[in-house]
Amino acid sequence: MNSKAKTTDLKKAKWWRQTEKGILCSLCPRKCLIPEGKTGFCSVRANLANELFSLAYGHPAAIHIDPIEKKPLNEFLPRTTTFSIGCYGCNLDCAFCQNYHLSRGSCSTEDFSQFISPEKLVEDALTAGCQSVAFTYNEPVVWAEYMLDIAAAAKDRKLATVMVSNGYIEPGPAKEIFPLIDAANIDMKGFSEKFYSKLTHSSLQPVLNAMKLFYEMGKHLEITNLVIPGENDGDEMIEAFLSWTKNELSLKIPLHFSAYHPDYKYLKSPPTSSDCLRAIKKTAQKMGFTSVYLGNIF
Numbered sequence: 001m002n003s004k005a006k007t008t009d010l011k012k013a014k015w016w017r018q019t020e021k022g023i024l025c026s027l028c029p030r031k032c033l034i035p036e037g038k039t040g041f042c043s044v045r046a047n048l049a050n051e052l053f054s055l056a057y058g059h060p061a062a063i064h065i066d067p068i069e070k071k072p073l074n075e076f077l078p079r080t081t082t083f084s085i086g087c088y089g090c091n092l093d094c095a096f097c098q099n100y101h102l103s104r105g106s107c108s109t110e111d112f113s114q115f116i117s118p119e120k121l122v123e124d125a126l127t128a129g130c131q132s133v134a135f136t137y138n139e140p141v142v143w144a145e146y147m148l149d150i151a152a153a154a155k156d157r158k159l160a161t162v163m164v165s166n167g168y169i170e171p172g173p174a175k176e177i178f179p180l181i182d183a184a185n186i187d188m189k190g191f192s193e194k195f196y197s198k199l200t201h202s203s204l205q206p207v208l209n210a211m212k213l214f215y216e217m218g219k220h221l222e223i224t225n226l227v228i229p230g231e232n233d234g235d236e237m238i239e240a241f242l243s244w245t246k247n248e249l250s251l252k253i254p255l256h257f258s259a260y261h262p263d264y265k266y267l268k269s270p271p272t273s274s275d276c277l278r279a280i281k282k283t284a285q286k287m288g289f290t291s292v293y294l295g296n297i298f
Helices: 118-127 140-156 171-180 193-200 205-216 235-248 274-287
Strands: 016-019 022-025 045-048 051-054 062-067 081-086 132-135 160-165 183-187 220-227 255-259 292-295
Touching: 022 045, 022 051, 051 140, 081 118, 118 132, 118 140, 132 140, 140 160, 140 171, 171 205, 183 205, 205 220, 205 235, 220 274, 235 274, 255 274, 274 292
Parallel strands: 081 132, 132 160, 160 183, 183 220, 220 255, 255 292
Antiparallel strands: 016 022, 045 051, 062 081
């Protein structure tokens, strides 16, 4: 990152405070302490001249029109299209990341010639005939300021909003963001703190807290679990996840179990078999879940 970037060309971030050792970012549970001229773990929140800026704001790295089911959201505005937006960065470090070219990428302040305002994105979505705008591809929490402003602009134009997230966010920011989001698919990586610590260098509990908060706000929630053989596919872990969802959320929550393929830094496990996913689906249905979907089966 170029620490000499003109701060007048950048969006000042929310959720931070100055300390003697740098800026403390309070957006997600990492609570990065960011020295001057550096970025946080996510690579897109930068301390420039002792203020925190969002390098991703106005600079999407990917824009596509997708079927809403691709998010995956199978029970929110089905058979419609969504205007999908992604940037760079992530606040997790999943060894098995299936989209690492965006999640581990970083913004360059050297080439900020193309700025796309929230209002322009919403206008483009409406022109394309989409019924919603989706914050997706990488982790939208790390560019939350951009997401907030796009969501507000979308609400003004009666356009639905969708968030595809890992759910790793602090309660304060979540309470500001979630009211502007109509539907979310939150990715629960694996139902144990050991799994999260080992393979994502983060923690499970904040994700559970985020899912509960979103659901309790009366929003449409679907949950995805990427099933990795030998890591998070054991009967005990799957049943613990299903029991938690049943007791803390609802048996009506749509669940997505998706097949993993070896990628990024984790090549140890083989691709997930269709038999494994079908067995998980049967377990969920026996427990009473009414909407269970399987993904990445070919």
